Amino acid sequence: MLTVKHLAKSYDGEKKSLTDVSFSVQPGEVTVIIGPSGAGKTTILRSINQLIRDDDGEILFDNTDIRQLNRAQLRQARCRIGMIFQNYNLIEPLTAIENVLHGCLGTKSNLAGIFSIYRNREKEEALKLLEKVGLAEFAYQQCRNLSGGQKQRVGIARALMQQPKIILCDEPIASLDPKSTITVMDILRDLATNDGISVLINLHQVDIARSYADHVIGINNGQVVFDDRIQALSDTAIASIYQKDANSEGSVVHEF
Amino acid sequence: MIKPENQISIPTRQPAGPRLSIPLRFRDRRRVTILMTLIVLAYITLATLPTMIPSHFKLGTALTSFAENIKIMFWQPHLANTTFITLLGALGQSILLAFLTTLIGSVLAFFFALASTRRLAPTYLVLGIQSLMAVIRAIPTVLWVLIYSVVFGLGANAAVVGITFHSVAYLTKVYADSMDELSPGIIETMQAMGLKKSAIIRQAIIPYMMPSYLSWTFIRFEINFADAIAVGAAAGAGGIGYQLFMSSSFYFNFHEVGVMVYMILAFALVLEIISYRLRTATN
Ligand SMILES: Nc1ncnc2c1ncn2[C@@H]1O[C@H](COP(=O)(O)OP(=O)(O)OP(=O)(O)O)[C@@H](O)[C@H]1O
Ligand SMILES: [Mg+2]
Numbered sequence: 001m002l003t004v005k006h007l008a009k010s011y012d013g014e015k016k017s018l019t020d021v022s023f024s025v026q027p028g029e030v031t032v033i034i035g036p037s038g039a040g041k042t043t044i045l046r047s048i049n050q051l052i053r054d055d056d057g058e059i060l061f062d063n064t065d066i067r068q069l070n071r072a073q074l075r076q077a078r079c080r081i082g083m084i085f086q087n088y089n090l091i092e093p094l095t096a097i098e099n100v101l102h103g104c105l106g107t108k109s110n111l112a113g114i115f116s117i118y119r120n121r122e123k124e125e126a127l128k129l130l131e132k133v134g135l136a137e138f139a140y141q142q143c144r145n146l147s148g149g150q151k152q153r154v155g156i157a158r159a160l161m162q163q164p165k166i167i168l169c170d171e172p173i174a175s176l177d178p179k180s181t182i183t184v185m186d187i188l189r190d191l192a193t194n195d196g197i198s199v200l201i202n203l204h205q206v207d208i209a210r211s212y213a214d215h216v217i218g219i220n221n222g223q224v225v226f227d228d229r230i231q232a233l234s235d236t237a238i239a240s241i242y243q244k245d246a247n248s249e250g251s252v253v254h255e256f
Numbered sequence: 257m258i259k260p261e262n263q264i265s266i267p268t269r270q271p272a273g274p275r276l277s278i279p280l281r282f283r284d285r286r287r288v289t290i291l292m293t294l295i296v297l298a299y300i301t302l303a304t305l306p307t308m309i310p311s312h313f314k315l316g317t318a319l320t321s322f323a324e325n326i327k328i329m330f331w332q333p334h335l336a337n338t339t340f341i342t343l344l345g346a347l348g349q350s351i352l353l354a355f356l357t358t359l360i361g362s363v364l365a366f367f368f369a370l371a372s373t374r375r376l377a378p379t380y381l382v383l384g385i386q387s388l389m390a391v392i393r394a395i396p397t398v399l400w401v402l403i404y405s406v407v408f409g410l411g412a413n414a415a416v417v418g419i420t421f422h423s424v425a426y427l428t429k430v431y432a433d434s435m436d437e438l439s440p441g442i443i444e445t446m447q448a449m450g451l452k453k454s455a456i457i458r459q460a461i462i463p464y465m466m467p468s469y470l471s472w473t474f475i476r477f478e479i480n481f482a483d484a485i486a487v488g489a490a491a492g493a494g495g496i497g498y499q500l501f502m503s504s505s506f507y508f509n510f511h512e513v514g515v516m517v518y519m520i521l522a523f524a525l526v527l528e529i530i531s532y533r534l535r536t537a538t539n
Pocket of ligand 2: 041042043
């Protein structure tokens with residue numbers, strides 16, 4: 001499904017943020033990336049849909065290297081890659097259903113985008129997805145009036161509207177209370193199990209990873225230091241993932 | 257979590273002598289420069305003021321005749337050389353001039369703003385367009401109308417083009433500023449979903465900038481109304497400004513000027529009410 005090989009990235013040309021990162025993600029599985037702050041988790045995730053241009057390596061998505069695509073091809077590939085953010089990034093003045101419908105605009109014409117023209121089938125789909133994330137009665141609410149947990153669920157519905165093969169989540173629960181955290185993680189788990197979508201999540205909470213992940217990738221100082229099933233994630237493995245590296249300033253051991 | 261370097265620390269550079277109080281900021285050169293400039297300007301003003309007043313000037317006479325004219329304007333307004341209907345038509349002309357220039361200006365400025373916001377445009381376009389607009393803005397509207405009257409002749413055409421010109425420069429700046437305020441993450445999110453640029457503009461940028469678009473456009477309408485009056489007098493563009501010019505400088509009839517001032521004030525009041533409504537509706 002998604003295979004990353006020898007990925008390398010440096011923002012300033014000197015300090016390497018990623019050195020030779022390789023891993024792969026299976027359909028129907030929740031894969032969690034953990035690692036100390038500044039390790040390179042966000043950099044990996046944003047390289048996958050090329051929001052940042054990496055320096056070297058291969059990112060095979062459906063057997064094509066996403067790094068080699070031209071602008072139009074990249075836009076098409078992005079239509080099938082969902083993304084979920086810590087701060088939701090919804091269009092707050094618009095309603096929940098309008099935000100969800102944005103998910104299908106990538107494959108539609110300029111005119112449809114400019115005049116918000118959607119087929120009835122698409123509107124029904126959007127309502128169905130809002131129902132799926134438990135927000136049916138909020139469809140016509142402005143997103144700025146929703147709570148954090150509700151916003152994140154609108155974000156998920158928007159990603160699902162893309163009919164994605166993979167969903168990338170950059171710390172999706174970092175701003176949420178414990179109850180919303182469970183709701184959001186349950187939905188993401190369900191998408192992998194029942195819809196066969198690959199879910200790739202950056203997390204800081206090891207306990208959440210334990211209860212939801214199939215596979216764990218540990219990153220430290222821009223390198224993969226752990227890549228195994230969740231069952232293999234022992235306390236010593238966690239300690240080595242989070243160990244302070246002399247070279248990586250600002251890395252922090254998270255306590256739970 | 258606060259890193260040690262982010263914690264508030266007391267400045268290590270202390271003023272000399274015994275420490276009586278902790279200063280809130282260091283003496284910086286900018287504040288000294290500003291103070292010096294103000295002192296110099298104040299001196300120049302005081303020194304040149306006497307030379308500006310003509311020798312035959314008598315303050316007492318001037319004040320009483322000023323009060324007399326004010327009284328004529330505001331307590332005894334009535335018409336002599338024109339009819340109320342004519343003036344109403346002239347006021348309508350000025351309003352339409354302001355409306356037309358604001359409308360054309362805001363549409364053009366919207367596209368210029370898209371081409372010069374840091375959120376969408378490359379740096380060379382941002383710098384290029386914004387500096388060009390700054391130059392256009394630096395020259396007053398009335399001057400632009402006079403410049404265009406070289407091409408079109410004095411009259412309404414030059415007024416429309418000149419006022420529009422300055423409106424575009426003004427609105428491009430404020431629209432682009434409000435687009436710049438949008439968080440880059442929002443646009444990135446839309447790009448990550450594979451949206452085309454047109455869809456991003458329509459679905460993300462416009463919803464966020466709509467309130468400021470409306471209020472800035474309205475402010476510009478008020479400015480254009482004032483400019484339309486001034487231009488009516490200065491460039492013969494017609495409207496209430498031209499009538500004002502005729503009554504005050506041609507007929508010397510301050511009773512009539514009073515009527516027109518009241519009409520303009522009434523319209524300004526209407527604008528104020530609309531803008532208040534607009535503000536409360538969009539917030
Ligand atoms: N835009 C940028 N410009 C320069 N350096 C950057 C940029 N973004 C990230 N970096 C650097 O790259 C490294 C990896 O950052 P990244 O954001 O991927 O870490 P992370 O694992 O997501 O951390 P966190 O858990 O705090 O989100 C860090 O050292 C960071 O300083
Ligand atoms: Mg991060």
